[in-house]
Amino acid sequence: MSLQLTDAKKKSLTALVKTHYEQHLSRFPFAKYPVEPLEAWKQQFTDPSNIEAHTLRSALSWSCSKWQQQSIPYQYKKLHLTVISNWKNFVEQYKPESSSVISYWKDLLGKDEYAFNTITFLTHLLCPDQVELTDSRRVKGMNDLLTEAEMPNECVVLEDVSATIEQYSDFYHQLLPKTQSILGDQASVKLGRFLFAYGYRDVLSKVAESSSNLPEPIITTLDWETASSQRFNLNLITERANADRLFACLLLALDKQPEMPEEMTIQDIMNLIPLGSGGICNSGSYNYAFIAMLGKQKDRDYFLFENPSMAESFTHQANQSTRNMSFHRIHATLGIKVNSKFIVSSTN
Numbered sequence: 001m002s003l004q005l006t007d008a009k010k011k012s013l014t015a016l017v018k019t020h021y022e023q024h025l026s027r028f029p030f031a032k033y034p035v036e037p038l039e040a041w042k043q044q045f046t047d048p049s050n051i052e053a054h055t056l057r058s059a060l061s062w063s064c065s066k067w068q069q070q071s072i073p074y075q076y077k078k079l080h081l082t083v084i085s086n087w088k089n090f091v092e093q094y095k096p097e098s099s100s101v102i103s104y105w106k107d108l109l110g111k112d113e114y115a116f117n118t119i120t121f122l123t124h125l126l127c128p129d130q131v132e133l134t135d136s137r138r139v140k141g142m143n144d145l146l147t148e149a150e151m152p153n154e155c156v157v158l159e160d161v162s163a164t165i166e167q168y169s170d171f172y173h174q175l176l177p178k179t180q181s182i183l184g185d186q187a188s189v190k191l192g193r194f195l196f197a198y199g200y201r202d203v204l205s206k207v208a209e210s211s212s213n214l215p216e217p218i219i220t221t222l223d224w225e226t227a228s229s230q231r232f233n234l235n236l237i238t239e240r241a242n243a244d245r246l247f248a249c250l251l252l253a254l255d256k257q258p259e260m261p262e263e264m265t266i267q268d269i270m271n272l273i274p275l276g277s278g279g280i281c282n283s284g285s286y287n288y289a290f291i292a293m294l295g296k297q298k299d300r301d302y303f304l305f306e307n308p309s310m311a312e313s314f315t316h317q318a319n320q321s322t323r324n325m326s327f328h329r330i331h332a333t334l335g336i337k338v339n340s341k342f343i344v345s346s347t348n
Contacts, residue, residue, distance in 0.1 A: 003154060003170035012149045014178040017194065021182060024197040025190060027204040030216045031276030031283075032065040033196075035189060038133075045125040049091045053084050063121035063135070068282040075114040082108055083118065098127040102162050116158045120165055132169045133192055139164055141199030142171050217276040218256060219249040229255045232342050239298055242289035243318075245278040247302050251342065253277075260343075266294070267332040287325040292318040294328060294336075302342070306335040 005013070041059045045051060057080060061067050064076045072080065083105070090104055101123045109115040113136045120134040136158055143155040156164045176191055183190040197204055222245055227234055232251040237244050253272040254260060261268070270290070280286045294303060295314030305311050310331065317323045324330070 003167050003174070005171075005174045009149065009151060010174060010178050013145055013175055014182070016145050016148055017175070017179050017191075018182050020198060021179075021190075021194050024201055024204070025194045026213050027201070027208055028193045028197045028216075029065065029204075029214075031214065031274070031281045032067065033062065033193075034067070034220060034276055034279065034281060036221050036279065037062060037067065041125055042128045048087075048094055048126060051087065051091075053087070056080075056084050056087060059125065060118065060121070063117060068285070073114075076118070079109055079114055079118045083122070094126075096127060098123050098130045098165065099162060101126050102165070106161055111159050111161070113158060116161060116164075119161055123165065130169075131165050132172045134165050134168045135196070137199040138192060138195040139168055139199065141195035141197070142168055144198060145195075146171075214274045214276075215271060217249075217274055217278075218253040218272060219277055220279065222248055222252075222278040224248075227252065229344075231255050231260060231344055232338075233344060236342055239300070241292070241298075242278075242280055242285055243292035243297070243300065245280065246273050246286075246289050246293050247300075249273045249278040251338070254338075263335050263337050265332060266328055266334050266336060269336070270328070270332065284325065287328070288318070288323070290328050291323065291325075301339055304337045304339055310334060 037058075041055070041062075044055060045059075058067065060076070060080045060083060061069065061072055064073065066072050066076075086108060093104070094100075102119060105119045105122060106115070109118055117135045120131070123131050124133045139156065139158065146152065146154045154167075156167045158164055172191065172195075176188060179191055180187040183194070224240065227248060229251055232255065234248055234251060237248055250269060250273045273290075275281065275283055275286045277286075280289060291314055293300070294311070295316075295318045296311055297315050297318045303311070314327065317327045
């Protein structure tokens with residue numbers, strides 16, 4: 001049975017979202033779930049017969065927060081291998097109906113939480129117009145809001161995959177119009193992220209206690225062919241490694257600021273290009289790229305330090321196989337300037 005919320009219930013739920021969204025949305029792990037690859041996969045999965053194993057593997061790793069990483073949890077790895085090995089058979093009997101997709105994979109993968117998350121993700125990729133992106137954390141966020149709004153009878157359990165997906169999608173669609181004024185731009189994305197973060201708040205709050213929340217990246221993707229800037233000479237960036245990608249993202253992020261700061265700290269730069277910038281979502285790759293960006297490896301000269309010897313220190317770290325991957329964070333308060341040659345006004 002589909003969920004039908006009265007106007008009074010919607011009003012009550014909207015008030016709860018307004019109360020909680022700022023705190024919890026800020027804790028969402030943006031770099032683990034970038035939007036751009038998900039949107040690309042949804043286009044690709046319109047023809048499942050053309051989906052290769054590497055695409056399946058990459059997409060499924062995104063669904064369990066391990067995109068661009070090798071360390072897939074064992075419970076998910078087993079499920080992903082089952083999906084890949086059975087994909088050809090699935091395609092042969094495929095119907096673009098969510099109920100058919102759910103039925104096929106439920107019989108193969110089971111009913112536990114790991115299976116639920118895998119099935120719901122595949123269903124969203126294959127039938128995005130029929131079901132919203134659903135997972136156990138978003139469902140818990142929905143259930144917790146319903147309980148807090150004194151509607152516990154509307155809560156669902158994960159074991160009934162079809163009913164849960166339908167309930168969550170109904171809940172999402174009915175709540176979205178009421179929360180758009182609260183969530184602002186990209187409300188459709190933010191509502192799902194909020195429900196995820198609210199359902200996962202116990203874990204995310206502990207993460208927040210031990211480390212600061214990473215902001216949402218300003219520049220999430222970078223296309224070297226089309227990137228342009230009003231203030232900076234992007235064409236002077238000649239290398240194309242991740243370090244150069246991060247620097248380009250920094251310049252593009254600065255381009256969006258109302259004023260160009262004369263000097264920044266390394267922490268300021270980390271805030272402008274956090275993990276996830278330019279599609280760099282692997283923390284190891286990001287940390288190495290950030291350190292290399294600040295040094296002179298490959299004749300880079302992107303920055304001027306108050307203490308010029310620090311550029312050599314970053315270069316030394318970048319060149320070491322046993323580098324300190326927190327070196328930039330250790331020196332977060334150092335003052336730094338973008339080399340004036342990259343600034344358009346200084347070359348006119």
